[in-house]
Amino acid sequence: MEHPALPINVTVNGKARAAEVEPRLLLVHFLRENLGLTGTHVGCDTSQCGACTVHVDGLAVKSCTMLAVQADGADVTTIEGMAEGTALHPVQEAFQEQHGLQCGYCTPGMVMTAAHLLETNPEPDDDAIKHALEGNLCRCTGYINIVKAIRWAADQMRGQHASS
Amino acid sequence: MHPASFGYHAPRSLVEAFGLLREHGEDAKVLAGGHSLLPAMKLRLTQPEVLVDLRHVSGLSGIRVDGDTLVIGALTTHTEVSTAEAVRRSLPGLADTASVIGDLQVRNRGTMGGSVAHADPAADLPVTLTALDASFVLTSSEGERTVAADEFFVDFFTTALEPHEILTAIRIPLPPSPARTSYAKLPHPASGYVVVSAAAALSVDDAGACTAARVVLGGVAGTPHRATAAEAALTGQELTPEVMTAAAAQAADGIDPHADSYADEDYKRHMAVVYARRAIEAAAARA
Numbered sequence A: 001m002e003h004p005a006l007p008i009n010v011t012v013n014g015k016a017r018a019a020e021v022e023p024r025l026l027l028v029h030f031l032r033e034n035l036g037l038t039g040t041h042v043g044c045d046t047s048q049c050g051a052c053t054v055h056v057d058g059l060a061v062k063s064c065t066m067l068a069v070q071a072d073g074a075d076v077t078t079i080e081g082m083a084e085g086t087a088l089h090p091v092q093e094a095f096q097e098q099h100g101l102q103c104g105y106c107t108p109g110m111v112m113t114a115a116h117l118l119e120t121n122p123e124p125d126d127d128a129i130k131h132a133l134e135g136n137l138c139r140c141t142g143y144i145n146i147v148k149a150i151r152w153a154a155d156q157m158r159g160q161h162a163s164s
Numbered sequence B: 001m002h003p004a005s006f007g008y009h010a011p012r013s014l015v016e017a018f019g020l021l022r023e024h025g026e027d028a029k030v031l032a033g034g035h036s037l038l039p040a041m042k043l044r045l046t047q048p049e050v051l052v053d054l055r056h057v058s059g060l061s062g063i064r065v066d067g068d069t070l071v072i073g074a075l076t077t078h079t080e081v082s083t084a085e086a087v088r089r090s091l092p093g094l095a096d097t098a099s100v101i102g103d104l105q106v107r108n109r110g111t112m113g114g115s116v117a118h119a120d121p122a123a124d125l126p127v128t129l130t131a132l133d134a135s136f137v138l139t140s141s142e143g144e145r146t147v148a149a150d151e152f153f154v155d156f157f158t159t160a161l162e163p164h165e166i167l168t169a170i171r172i173p174l175p176p177s178p179a180r181t182s183y184a185k186l187p188h189p190a191s192g193y194v195v196v197s198a199a200a201a202l203s204v205d206d207a208g209a210c211t212a213a214r215v216v217l218g219g220v221a222g223t224p225h226r227a228t229a230a231e232a233a234l235t236g237q238e239l240t241p242e243v244m245t246a247a248a249a250q251a252a253d254g255i256d257p258h259a260d261s262y263a264d265e266d267y268k269r270h271m272a273v274v275y276a277r278r279a280i281e282a283a284a285a286r287a
Protein backbone atom coordinates (compact mmCIF):
# COMPACT_ATOMS: atom_id res chain seq x y z
CA MET A 1 0.00 0.00 0.00
CA GLU A 2 1.22 3.51 -0.87
CA HIS A 3 1.32 5.98 1.96
CA PRO A 4 1.19 9.72 1.37
CA ALA A 5 4.30 11.86 1.68
CA LEU A 6 4.37 14.06 4.76
CA PRO A 7 5.70 17.60 5.06
CA ILE A 8 8.75 18.13 7.29
CA ASN A 9 10.72 21.18 8.34
CA VAL A 10 14.27 20.54 9.48
CA THR A 11 17.14 22.92 10.14
CA VAL A 12 20.28 21.36 8.69
CA ASN A 13 23.64 23.01 9.37
CA GLY A 14 21.83 26.22 10.24
CA LYS A 15 19.71 26.30 7.08
CA ALA A 16 15.92 25.78 7.16
CA ARG A 17 14.85 22.97 4.84
CA ALA A 18 11.29 22.03 3.94
CA ALA A 19 10.42 18.81 2.13
CA GLU A 20 7.73 16.22 1.53
CA VAL A 21 8.99 12.76 2.40
CA GLU A 22 7.74 9.20 2.48
CA PRO A 23 7.34 8.06 6.11
CA ARG A 24 9.82 5.24 5.57
CA LEU A 25 12.62 7.55 4.39
CA LEU A 26 15.52 7.31 6.84
CA LEU A 27 17.14 10.52 8.01
CA VAL A 28 20.48 9.43 6.50
CA HIS A 29 18.92 9.09 3.04
CA PHE A 30 17.15 12.43 3.42
CA LEU A 31 20.53 14.03 4.14
CA ARG A 32 22.43 12.23 1.41
CA GLU A 33 19.90 12.00 -1.38
CA ASN A 34 17.46 14.85 -0.88
CA LEU A 35 20.01 17.39 0.37
CA GLY A 36 23.18 16.04 -1.30
CA LEU A 37 25.07 16.00 2.00
CA THR A 38 27.06 12.86 1.28
CA GLY A 39 29.58 13.35 4.08
CA THR A 40 27.27 11.27 6.27
CA HIS A 41 28.03 7.65 5.39
CA VAL A 42 26.18 4.34 5.54
CA GLY A 43 28.40 1.47 6.65
CA CYS A 44 25.97 -1.24 7.78
CA ASP A 45 22.37 -2.43 7.82
CA THR A 46 22.28 -3.21 11.52
CA SER A 47 22.67 0.14 13.34
CA GLN A 48 26.11 -0.87 14.58
CA CYS A 49 28.85 0.99 12.68
CA GLY A 50 28.18 4.67 13.50
CA ALA A 51 29.34 5.95 10.07
CA CYS A 52 25.96 7.73 9.82
CA THR A 53 26.31 9.67 13.10
CA VAL A 54 24.95 13.23 13.07
CA HIS A 55 23.78 15.59 15.79
CA VAL A 56 20.03 15.97 16.29
CA ASP A 57 19.18 18.75 18.74
CA GLY A 58 22.74 18.55 20.05
CA LEU A 59 22.86 14.78 20.58
CA ALA A 60 24.91 12.28 18.56
CA VAL A 61 22.53 9.82 16.90
CA LYS A 62 22.66 7.21 14.17
CA SER A 63 20.80 8.77 11.26
CA CYS A 64 20.21 5.31 9.74
CA THR A 65 18.05 4.46 12.76
CA MET A 66 15.81 7.49 12.67
CA LEU A 67 13.05 8.39 10.24
CA ALA A 68 13.23 11.74 8.48
CA VAL A 69 9.70 12.41 9.78
CA GLN A 70 11.03 11.97 13.34
CA ALA A 71 13.41 14.87 12.64
CA ASP A 72 10.53 17.23 11.82
CA GLY A 73 11.19 20.40 13.82
CA ALA A 74 14.71 19.35 14.79
CA ASP A 75 18.08 21.01 14.43
CA VAL A 76 20.49 18.69 12.61
CA THR A 77 24.25 19.09 12.23
CA THR A 78 26.22 16.94 9.81
CA ILE A 79 29.97 16.74 9.20
CA GLU A 80 29.52 19.46 6.53
CA GLY A 81 28.40 21.84 9.29
CA MET A 82 31.44 21.38 11.54
CA ALA A 83 34.04 23.64 9.91
CA GLU A 84 33.63 27.40 9.98
CA GLY A 85 34.54 28.46 6.48
CA THR A 86 38.03 27.09 5.91
CA ALA A 87 38.73 26.72 9.63
CA LEU A 88 38.32 23.07 10.60
CA HIS A 89 36.56 22.12 13.82
CA PRO A 90 39.24 21.19 16.41
CA VAL A 91 38.17 17.53 16.24
CA GLN A 92 38.58 17.51 12.45
CA GLU A 93 41.97 19.16 12.77
CA ALA A 94 42.94 16.60 15.41
CA PHE A 95 42.21 13.64 13.12
CA GLN A 96 44.46 15.23 10.50
CA GLU A 97 47.25 16.10 12.96
CA GLN A 98 47.25 12.78 14.80
CA HIS A 99 46.68 10.49 11.80
CA GLY A 100 43.28 9.44 13.10
CA LEU A 101 42.17 8.16 9.70
CA GLN A 102 43.25 5.95 6.85
CA CYS A 103 40.50 5.31 4.28
CA GLY A 104 38.30 7.91 5.97
CA TYR A 105 35.02 6.03 5.65
CA CYS A 106 34.32 5.99 9.39
CA THR A 107 35.75 9.47 9.99
CA PRO A 108 32.64 11.68 9.69
CA GLY A 109 30.84 9.51 12.24
CA MET A 110 33.89 9.40 14.51
CA VAL A 111 34.18 13.20 14.42
CA MET A 112 30.50 13.71 15.21
CA THR A 113 30.58 11.29 18.15
CA ALA A 114 33.83 12.76 19.47
CA ALA A 115 32.49 16.32 19.21
CA HIS A 116 29.41 15.28 21.21
CA LEU A 117 31.61 13.63 23.82
CA LEU A 118 33.76 16.73 24.27
CA GLU A 119 30.67 18.88 24.70
CA THR A 120 29.42 16.72 27.57
CA ASN A 121 32.86 15.85 28.99
CA PRO A 122 35.65 18.31 28.05
CA GLU A 123 38.30 16.30 29.89
CA PRO A 124 37.73 12.62 29.06
CA ASP A 125 40.35 10.02 30.00
CA ASP A 126 41.14 7.21 27.55
CA ASP A 127 38.50 4.93 29.09
CA ALA A 128 35.81 7.57 28.65
CA ILE A 129 36.90 8.12 25.04
CA LYS A 130 36.78 4.38 24.30
CA HIS A 131 33.39 4.03 26.00
CA ALA A 132 32.02 6.91 23.89
CA LEU A 133 33.32 5.29 20.68
CA GLU A 134 31.69 1.90 21.26
CA GLY A 135 29.13 2.67 18.55
CA ASN A 136 31.68 3.68 15.91
CA LEU A 137 33.56 0.98 14.03
CA CYS A 138 36.79 1.52 12.09
CA ARG A 139 38.15 -1.14 9.77
CA CYS A 140 41.52 0.53 9.21
CA THR A 141 43.22 2.34 12.05
CA GLY A 142 43.05 0.03 15.05
CA TYR A 143 41.60 3.01 16.98
CA ILE A 144 44.86 4.00 18.73
CA ASN A 145 45.29 7.20 16.74
CA ILE A 146 41.59 7.98 16.93
CA VAL A 147 41.77 7.99 20.73
CA LYS A 148 44.96 10.05 20.50
CA ALA A 149 43.27 12.54 18.18
CA ILE A 150 40.35 13.01 20.54
CA ARG A 151 42.69 13.55 23.49
CA TRP A 152 44.56 16.13 21.36
CA ALA A 153 41.31 17.85 20.40
CA ALA A 154 40.26 18.00 24.05
CA ASP A 155 43.57 19.70 24.92
CA GLN A 156 43.20 22.18 22.06
CA MET A 157 39.63 23.05 22.97
CA ARG A 158 40.48 23.55 26.65
CA GLY A 159 43.46 25.71 25.62
CA GLN A 160 41.18 27.85 23.48
CA HIS A 161 38.77 28.32 26.38
CA ALA A 162 41.63 29.17 28.74
CA SER A 163 43.05 31.83 26.40
CA SER A 164 39.72 33.41 25.43
CA MET B 1 18.33 -0.60 3.50
CA HIS B 2 14.75 0.69 3.61
CA PRO B 3 11.85 -0.51 5.71
CA ALA B 4 8.67 -1.51 3.86
CA SER B 5 6.18 1.29 3.32
CA PHE B 6 3.98 2.32 6.26
CA GLY B 7 1.74 5.15 7.39
CA TYR B 8 2.99 7.49 10.11
CA HIS B 9 1.09 9.39 12.79
CA ALA B 10 2.43 11.59 15.55
CA PRO B 11 -0.61 12.18 17.79
CA ARG B 12 -0.60 15.13 20.20
CA SER B 13 -2.32 13.32 23.08
CA LEU B 14 -2.79 9.87 24.58
CA VAL B 15 -6.49 9.99 23.68
CA GLU B 16 -5.57 10.54 20.03
CA ALA B 17 -2.99 7.75 20.24
CA PHE B 18 -5.54 5.31 21.70
CA GLY B 19 -7.91 6.18 18.85
CA LEU B 20 -5.24 5.34 16.27
CA LEU B 21 -4.36 2.07 18.02
CA ARG B 22 -8.05 1.10 18.10
CA GLU B 23 -8.58 2.07 14.45
CA HIS B 24 -5.59 0.12 13.13
CA GLY B 25 -5.56 -2.77 15.59
CA GLU B 26 -2.85 -5.36 14.93
CA ASP B 27 -1.51 -3.39 11.94
CA ALA B 28 -0.26 -0.58 14.17
CA LYS B 29 2.83 -0.32 16.33
CA VAL B 30 3.84 2.31 18.83
CA LEU B 31 7.13 4.08 18.02
CA ALA B 32 9.28 5.36 20.89
CA GLY B 33 13.07 5.68 20.35
CA GLY B 34 12.88 3.32 17.38
CA HIS B 35 16.12 1.56 18.29
CA SER B 36 14.62 -1.91 18.39
CA LEU B 37 11.71 -1.34 16.03
CA LEU B 38 13.46 0.42 13.12
CA PRO B 39 16.38 -2.06 12.86
CA ALA B 40 13.81 -4.89 12.78
CA MET B 41 11.78 -3.04 10.11
CA LYS B 42 14.89 -2.41 7.99
CA LEU B 43 15.60 -6.14 8.02
CA ARG B 44 11.89 -6.76 7.30
CA LEU B 45 11.61 -8.88 10.43
CA THR B 46 8.48 -6.89 11.16
CA GLN B 47 6.32 -4.85 8.78
CA PRO B 48 3.74 -2.75 10.61
CA GLU B 49 1.25 -0.91 8.37
CA VAL B 50 1.09 2.08 10.68
CA LEU B 51 3.45 3.66 13.22
CA VAL B 52 2.07 5.72 16.07
CA ASP B 53 4.97 7.92 17.21
CA LEU B 54 4.62 9.07 20.82
CA ARG B 55 7.09 11.95 20.54
CA HIS B 56 4.49 14.75 20.64
CA VAL B 57 2.51 13.27 23.53
CA SER B 58 3.44 15.37 26.55
CA GLY B 59 3.98 14.00 30.04
CA LEU B 60 5.62 10.74 28.92
CA SER B 61 9.19 11.75 29.57
CA GLY B 62 11.20 12.81 32.61
CA ILE B 63 12.03 11.58 36.10
CA ARG B 64 10.28 12.66 39.30
CA VAL B 65 10.00 11.58 42.91
CA ASP B 66 6.46 10.83 44.10
CA GLY B 67 6.64 10.18 47.86
CA ASP B 68 8.73 7.05 48.26
CA THR B 69 8.53 6.13 44.57
CA LEU B 70 10.69 7.19 41.65
CA VAL B 71 8.53 7.67 38.55
CA ILE B 72 10.23 7.49 35.17
CA GLY B 73 8.27 8.44 32.05
CA ALA B 74 8.22 5.75 29.36
CA LEU B 75 9.91 8.02 26.80
CA THR B 76 12.87 8.88 29.07
CA THR B 77 16.05 7.96 27.21
CA HIS B 78 18.81 5.68 28.47
CA THR B 79 21.14 8.73 28.51
CA GLU B 80 18.69 10.69 30.67
CA VAL B 81 18.33 7.77 33.10
CA SER B 82 22.08 7.17 33.36
CA THR B 83 22.90 10.84 34.03
CA ALA B 84 19.94 11.94 36.21
CA GLU B 85 21.10 13.01 39.66
CA ALA B 86 18.01 11.46 41.33
CA VAL B 87 18.82 8.07 39.77
CA ARG B 88 22.56 8.22 40.42
CA ARG B 89 21.96 9.06 44.07
CA SER B 90 19.06 6.75 44.95
CA LEU B 91 19.39 3.88 42.47
CA PRO B 92 23.02 3.75 41.31
CA GLY B 93 22.47 0.21 39.98
CA LEU B 94 19.87 1.57 37.57
CA ALA B 95 22.15 4.41 36.39
CA ASP B 96 24.92 1.83 35.84
CA THR B 97 22.54 -0.35 33.84
CA ALA B 98 21.41 2.45 31.54
CA SER B 99 25.03 3.52 30.97
CA VAL B 100 26.07 0.13 29.51
CA ILE B 101 23.20 -0.27 27.03
CA GLY B 102 24.41 -0.44 23.42
CA ASP B 103 26.49 2.63 22.70
CA LEU B 104 26.33 6.40 23.17
CA GLN B 105 24.18 7.01 20.09
CA VAL B 106 21.77 4.20 21.01
CA ARG B 107 21.44 5.60 24.54
CA ASN B 108 20.64 9.05 23.14
CA ARG B 109 17.53 7.70 21.35
CA GLY B 110 16.44 4.47 23.07
CA THR B 111 13.85 4.75 25.83
CA MET B 112 13.12 2.89 29.04
CA GLY B 113 9.52 2.21 28.00
CA GLY B 114 10.65 0.83 24.64
CA SER B 115 13.16 -1.49 26.23
CA VAL B 116 10.59 -2.78 28.73
CA ALA B 117 7.83 -3.20 26.10
CA HIS B 118 10.21 -4.93 23.69
CA ALA B 119 11.28 -7.45 26.38
CA ASP B 120 14.35 -8.73 24.57
CA PRO B 121 15.80 -11.56 26.70
CA ALA B 122 19.27 -10.07 26.03
CA ALA B 123 18.27 -6.56 27.20
CA ASP B 124 19.61 -4.85 30.30
CA LEU B 125 16.83 -2.78 31.87
CA PRO B 126 14.29 -5.59 32.41
CA VAL B 127 16.85 -7.36 34.64
CA THR B 128 17.55 -4.39 36.88
CA LEU B 129 13.93 -3.21 36.98
CA THR B 130 12.91 -6.68 38.19
CA ALA B 131 15.58 -6.55 40.92
CA LEU B 132 14.29 -3.11 41.93
CA ASP B 133 10.71 -4.47 42.17
CA ALA B 134 9.55 -1.88 39.62
CA SER B 135 6.02 -1.81 38.28
CA PHE B 136 4.73 -0.63 34.96
CA VAL B 137 1.78 1.68 34.34
CA LEU B 138 -0.22 0.43 31.34
CA THR B 139 -2.73 2.93 30.04
CA SER B 140 -5.59 2.55 27.58
CA SER B 141 -8.83 4.35 26.75
CA GLU B 142 -10.43 2.26 29.51
CA GLY B 143 -8.07 3.55 32.19
CA GLU B 144 -4.81 2.37 33.65
CA ARG B 145 -3.49 -0.69 35.47
CA THR B 146 -0.17 -1.25 37.20
CA VAL B 147 1.67 -4.54 36.71
CA ALA B 148 4.70 -5.61 38.77
CA ALA B 149 7.85 -6.63 36.88
CA ASP B 150 7.57 -10.16 38.31
CA GLU B 151 4.27 -10.58 36.39
CA PHE B 152 4.93 -8.27 33.43
CA PHE B 153 7.60 -10.27 31.59
CA VAL B 154 5.87 -13.37 30.22
CA ASP B 155 8.32 -14.89 27.73
CA PHE B 156 10.81 -13.98 24.96
CA PHE B 157 9.59 -10.62 23.55
CA THR B 158 6.23 -11.18 25.27
CA THR B 159 4.77 -9.05 28.06
CA ALA B 160 1.46 -8.37 29.81
CA LEU B 161 1.03 -5.29 27.57
CA GLU B 162 -2.11 -5.53 25.38
CA PRO B 163 -2.00 -4.13 21.80
CA HIS B 164 -4.40 -1.29 22.70
CA GLU B 165 -2.34 -0.28 25.76
CA ILE B 166 0.56 2.14 26.05
CA LEU B 167 3.20 1.83 28.72
CA THR B 168 3.23 5.33 30.17
CA ALA B 169 5.47 5.15 33.24
CA ILE B 170 7.80 2.98 35.28
CA ARG B 171 7.38 3.18 39.08
CA ILE B 172 10.27 2.14 41.31
CA PRO B 173 10.05 2.00 45.12
CA LEU B 174 12.91 4.08 46.52
CA PRO B 175 15.10 2.03 48.82
CA PRO B 176 16.12 3.39 52.22
CA SER B 177 19.53 5.03 51.98
CA PRO B 178 22.18 3.87 51.53
CA ALA B 179 20.86 2.38 48.31
CA ARG B 180 22.53 -0.96 47.75
CA THR B 181 21.79 -1.66 44.11
CA SER B 182 24.11 -2.83 41.36
CA TYR B 183 24.39 -4.32 37.90
CA ALA B 184 27.09 -6.55 36.41
CA LYS B 185 27.05 -7.40 32.70
CA LEU B 186 28.94 -9.76 30.44
CA PRO B 187 28.32 -8.14 27.04
CA HIS B 188 28.54 -10.00 23.75
CA PRO B 189 31.80 -8.71 22.24
CA ALA B 190 30.22 -7.91 18.87
CA SER B 191 26.62 -6.90 19.57
CA GLY B 192 27.05 -5.48 23.07
CA TYR B 193 23.83 -7.18 24.20
CA VAL B 194 23.71 -9.32 27.34
CA VAL B 195 25.30 -12.76 27.31
CA VAL B 196 24.71 -13.06 31.03
CA SER B 197 24.04 -10.29 33.54
CA ALA B 198 23.00 -9.91 37.15
CA ALA B 199 21.30 -7.17 39.15
CA ALA B 200 21.16 -7.04 42.92
CA ALA B 201 19.15 -4.94 45.38
CA LEU B 202 19.92 -5.44 49.06
CA SER B 203 18.51 -3.92 52.24
CA VAL B 204 20.80 -3.94 55.27
CA ASP B 205 19.82 -2.96 58.84
CA ASP B 206 21.92 -0.95 61.31
CA ALA B 207 23.37 -4.13 62.77
CA GLY B 208 24.68 -5.10 59.31
CA ALA B 209 22.20 -7.90 58.63
CA CYS B 210 20.64 -8.23 55.19
CA THR B 211 16.88 -7.83 55.68
CA ALA B 212 15.82 -8.24 52.05
CA ALA B 213 17.54 -9.32 48.85
CA ARG B 214 16.53 -9.49 45.22
CA VAL B 215 19.02 -11.05 42.83
CA VAL B 216 18.00 -11.27 39.18
CA LEU B 217 19.78 -12.82 36.19
CA GLY B 218 19.59 -11.78 32.54
CA GLY B 219 20.42 -13.82 29.46
CA VAL B 220 19.59 -17.19 31.02
CA ALA B 221 15.87 -17.46 30.24
CA GLY B 222 13.11 -15.86 28.16
CA THR B 223 12.48 -13.37 30.96
CA PRO B 224 14.54 -11.92 33.81
CA HIS B 225 15.16 -14.77 36.26
CA ARG B 226 14.83 -14.35 40.03
CA ALA B 227 17.65 -16.30 41.71
CA THR B 228 15.47 -17.15 44.70
CA ALA B 229 17.92 -19.58 46.31
CA ALA B 230 20.61 -16.90 46.31
CA GLU B 231 18.14 -14.36 47.71
CA ALA B 232 17.19 -16.73 50.55
CA ALA B 233 20.86 -17.41 51.31
CA LEU B 234 21.50 -13.67 51.82
CA THR B 235 18.39 -12.79 53.80
CA GLY B 236 18.95 -12.58 57.55
CA GLN B 237 22.72 -12.91 57.17
CA GLU B 238 25.58 -10.53 57.73
CA LEU B 239 27.07 -9.86 54.28
CA THR B 240 30.49 -11.41 54.79
CA PRO B 241 32.55 -12.49 51.75
CA GLU B 242 31.76 -16.14 52.61
CA VAL B 243 28.02 -15.53 52.79
CA MET B 244 28.02 -13.66 49.47
CA THR B 245 30.10 -16.29 47.68
CA ALA B 246 27.90 -19.09 49.02
CA ALA B 247 24.74 -17.26 47.96
CA ALA B 248 26.08 -16.58 44.46
CA ALA B 249 27.02 -20.25 44.10
CA GLN B 250 23.29 -21.00 44.19
CA ALA B 251 22.40 -18.39 41.56
CA ALA B 252 22.35 -20.90 38.73
CA ASP B 253 20.05 -23.32 40.60
CA GLY B 254 17.06 -24.14 38.44
CA ILE B 255 18.13 -22.26 35.30
CA ASP B 256 18.01 -23.87 31.87
CA PRO B 257 19.80 -21.36 29.63
CA HIS B 258 19.61 -21.46 25.85
CA ALA B 259 22.90 -22.24 24.17
CA ASP B 260 23.92 -20.04 21.25
CA SER B 261 26.94 -19.84 18.96
CA TYR B 262 28.80 -17.67 21.47
CA ALA B 263 27.95 -19.27 24.82
CA ASP B 264 26.92 -22.82 25.61
CA GLU B 265 24.75 -23.82 28.56
CA ASP B 266 27.58 -24.71 30.94
CA TYR B 267 29.38 -21.46 30.23
CA LYS B 268 26.22 -19.44 30.87
CA ARG B 269 25.57 -21.35 34.10
CA HIS B 270 29.13 -20.65 35.23
CA MET B 271 28.91 -16.97 34.26
CA ALA B 272 25.58 -16.69 36.11
CA VAL B 273 27.43 -17.57 39.34
CA VAL B 274 30.35 -15.23 38.58
CA TYR B 275 28.16 -12.26 37.66
CA ALA B 276 25.72 -12.86 40.53
CA ARG B 277 28.69 -12.71 42.91
CA ARG B 278 29.98 -9.51 41.33
CA ALA B 279 26.55 -7.88 41.52
CA ILE B 280 25.97 -8.94 45.14
CA GLU B 281 29.44 -7.75 46.22
CA ALA B 282 29.07 -4.44 44.38
CA ALA B 283 25.66 -3.83 45.97
CA ALA B 284 26.93 -4.69 49.44
CA ALA B 285 29.91 -2.35 48.99
CA ARG B 286 27.59 0.60 48.25
CA ALA B 287 27.19 2.45 51.49
Ligand SMILES: Cc1cc2nc3c(=O)[nH]c(=O)nc-3n(C[C@H](O)[C@H](O)[C@H](O)COP(=O)(O)OP(=O)(O)OC[C@H]3O[C@@H](n4cnc5c(N)ncnc54)[C@H](O)[C@@H]3O)c2cc1C
Residues within 6 Å of the ligand: A046, A047, A048, A065, B029, B030, B031, B032, B033, B034, B035, B036, B037, B038, B039, B074, B075, B100, B101, B102, B103, B106, B109, B110, B111, B112, B113, B114, B115, B117, B118, B120, B122, B123, B124, B125, B161, B165, B166, B167, B168, B191, B192, B193, B194
Ligand atom coordinates in the same frame (compact mmCIF):
# COMPACT_ATOMS: atom_id res chain seq x y z
C1 LIG C 1 23.17 -1.05 17.90
C2 LIG C 1 22.22 -1.30 19.05
C3 LIG C 1 22.70 -1.86 20.22
C4 LIG C 1 21.83 -2.10 21.28
N1 LIG C 1 22.34 -2.66 22.43
C5 LIG C 1 21.53 -2.90 23.48
C6 LIG C 1 22.04 -3.45 24.70
O1 LIG C 1 23.23 -3.69 24.87
N2 LIG C 1 21.16 -3.67 25.71
C7 LIG C 1 19.82 -3.37 25.59
O2 LIG C 1 19.09 -3.59 26.55
N3 LIG C 1 19.32 -2.84 24.47
C8 LIG C 1 20.14 -2.61 23.41
N4 LIG C 1 19.61 -2.05 22.26
C9 LIG C 1 18.16 -1.76 22.19
C10 LIG C 1 17.84 -0.38 22.74
O3 LIG C 1 18.02 -0.35 24.14
C11 LIG C 1 16.41 0.07 22.42
O4 LIG C 1 16.39 1.44 22.67
C12 LIG C 1 15.30 -0.55 23.23
O5 LIG C 1 15.35 -1.94 23.20
C13 LIG C 1 13.93 -0.16 22.67
O6 LIG C 1 13.60 1.15 23.05
P1 LIG C 1 13.08 2.19 21.95
O7 LIG C 1 12.64 3.37 22.69
O8 LIG C 1 14.13 2.36 20.95
O9 LIG C 1 11.79 1.42 21.41
P2 LIG C 1 11.20 1.21 19.94
O10 LIG C 1 12.22 0.59 19.07
O11 LIG C 1 10.57 2.46 19.49
O12 LIG C 1 10.05 0.15 20.29
C14 LIG C 1 10.34 -1.19 20.64
C15 LIG C 1 9.05 -1.98 20.82
O13 LIG C 1 8.33 -1.55 21.95
C16 LIG C 1 7.06 -1.00 21.60
N5 LIG C 1 6.92 0.20 22.44
C17 LIG C 1 7.84 1.19 22.59
N6 LIG C 1 7.43 2.09 23.49
C18 LIG C 1 6.23 1.67 23.93
C19 LIG C 1 5.30 2.17 24.90
N7 LIG C 1 5.57 3.29 25.61
N8 LIG C 1 4.14 1.50 25.09
C20 LIG C 1 3.89 0.37 24.40
N9 LIG C 1 4.73 -0.17 23.50
C21 LIG C 1 5.88 0.47 23.26
C22 LIG C 1 7.14 -0.73 20.12
O14 LIG C 1 5.87 -0.82 19.53
C23 LIG C 1 8.08 -1.81 19.63
O15 LIG C 1 7.39 -3.02 19.47
C24 LIG C 1 20.45 -1.78 21.17
C25 LIG C 1 19.97 -1.20 20.01
C26 LIG C 1 20.83 -0.96 18.94
C27 LIG C 1 20.28 -0.33 17.70
Ligand code: FES
Residues within 6 Å of the ligand: A041, A042, A043, A044, A045, A046, A047, A048, A049, A050, A051, A052, A053, A062, A063, A064, A065
Ligand atom coordinates in the same frame (compact mmCIF):
# COMPACT_ATOMS: atom_id res chain seq x y z
S1 FES D 1 24.99 3.05 8.90
FE1 FES D 1 25.88 1.73 10.35
S2 FES D 1 25.07 2.54 12.19
FE2 FES D 1 24.12 3.76 10.74
Ligand code: FES
Residues within 6 Å of the ligand: A100, A101, A102, A103, A104, A105, A106, A107, A137, A138, A139, A140, A141
Ligand atom coordinates in the same frame (compact mmCIF):
# COMPACT_ATOMS: atom_id res chain seq x y z
S1 FES E 1 39.71 4.93 8.52
FE1 FES E 1 38.97 3.35 7.26
S2 FES E 1 37.23 2.69 8.38
FE2 FES E 1 38.15 4.03 9.76
